[in-house]
Amino acid sequence: MGTSQQQVERGFEAIVASLRIPQPWNFTEFAINLGIDSGRPIELIPVTTEPGKPCGLLVSTERADYICYAANMTPLHQLHIQCHEIAHLLRGHTGTAAIDTQLTQLLMPSLPASVIERVLGRTTYTAQEEHDAELLGSLIMRRIGRHSEVRREVRPAAAATLARLAGVFDVQPGVRHD
Amino acid sequence: MTDGHPHAGTFAERLTTARETIRRSDGKVYTLEEIAEGVRKYTGDTCSKQYIGDLLSGKYTAPTKPKIEGIAHVFGLPPSYFFNDALSEQMQEDLKLGAALREAGIRGLAARMLEVEPTGRETLREMLNEIHHRETVARSGDLDQNASEQ
Numbered sequence: 001m002g003t004s005q006q007q008v009e010r011g012f013e014a015i016v017a018s019l020r021i022p023q024p025w026n027f028t029e030f031a032i033n034l035g036i037d038s039g040r041p042i043e044l045i046p047v048t049t050e051p052g053k054p055c056g057l058l059v060s061t062e063r064a065d066y067i068c069y070a071a072n073m074t075p076l077h078q079l080h081i082q083c084h085e086i087a088h089l090l091r092g093h094t095g096t097a098a099i100d101t102q103l104t105q106l107l108m109p110s111l112p113a114s115v116i117e118r119v120l121g122r123t124t125y126t127a128q129e130e131h132d133a134e135l136l137g138s139l140i141m142r143r144i145g146r147h148s149e150v151r152r153e154v155r156p157a158a159a160a161t162l163a164r165l166a167g168v169f170d171v172q173p174g175v176r177h178d
Numbered sequence: 179m180t181d182g183h184p185h186a187g188t189f190a191e192r193l194t195t196a197r198e199t200i201r202r203s204d205g206k207v208y209t210l211e212e213i214a215e216g217v218r219k220y221t222g223d224t225c226s227k228q229y230i231g232d233l234l235s236g237k238y239t240a241p242t243k244p245k246i247e248g249i250a251h252v253f254g255l256p257p258s259y260f261f262n263d264a265l266s267e268q269m270q271e272d273l274k275l276g277a278a279l280r281e282a283g284i285r286g287l288a289a290r291m292l293e294v295e296p297t298g299r300e301t302l303r304e305m306l307n308e309i310h311h312r313e314t315v316a317r318s319g320d321l322d323q324n325a326s327e328q
Contacts, residue, residue, distance in 0.1 A: 045312075061313055063313065064313075121201060
């Protein structure tokens with residue numbers, strides 16, 4: 001933590017500032033632009049999930065990156081998921097061919113993590129990478145919020161949820177709790 | 179022995195599943211000699227590649243407990259993978275799902291989980307099926323394009 005954490009956050013701020021944010025906000029357009037800029041297509045797959053189920057997934061193949069997200073959640077919640085997955089992409093986490101340990105343990109709950117790595121032939125994400133994605137995702141949300149309708153849509157109940165999420169994910173600068 | 183767990187399989191099938199799915203770091207399956215060597219090191223006892231081959235083919239069906247533990251060690255599995263039908267069935271299913279992910283060419287996966295619970299696996303599998311479908315369509319599209327260019 002300390003200065004190195006501050007350097008990380010400054011780096012993230014620079015990444016966020018370089019993003020092309022559509023006006024008005026539109027996630028599909030944002031993802032298409034990002035795919036064009038990076039040279040790898042980003043495909044969106046909306047799915048319907050029951051409350052409390054996994055609601056966001058980033059899958060990378062040789063050809064493309066796929067973002068799956070629950071389309072039946074509140075717009076704010078969807079945005080949180082989408083920004084988290086985008087943050088993984090921006091951090092180049094898929095470039096290192098890594099796979100989320102939480103996800104693999106959900107998919108293959110009976111197997112030890114060491115066996116899963118040998119089956120997949122991949123290393124898995126570290127907790128630090130998850131933390132980074134959460135932080136960067138929240139910074140992207142903050143920038144979007146400044147320029148769009150999203151913030152105005154937030155109802156008191158959703159704002160409370162957002163504040164609680166920010167607390168859970170240890171995000172200091174992102175969300176005001178007042 | 180496999181009552182209630184029809185997919186747990188014989189010892190040979192359990193060993194085959196482990197060998198097909200749990201690979202060396204270069205992605206290839208462990209050779210019979212590599213497995214035998216691992217067992218020898220673990221048990222301090224003799225074990226030939228012929229013996230491992232006979233276990234895989236089902237010619238020998240009742241290896242000693244130390245040998246089973248040695249084989250489990252080679253694959254990083256608990257020995258109960260070979261002893262416990264219920265656990266073995268679940269683990270084999272998970273091993274095959276992992277192998278399918280590897281073969282689908284998926285090189286990165288990340289998810290935001292709000293709650294981790296078993297029923298979420300169905301949603302995840304649906305997502306992966308959709309991606310597999312789109313990849314297949316994209317690949318056949320590339321082939322069509324190549325064909326029309328020639």
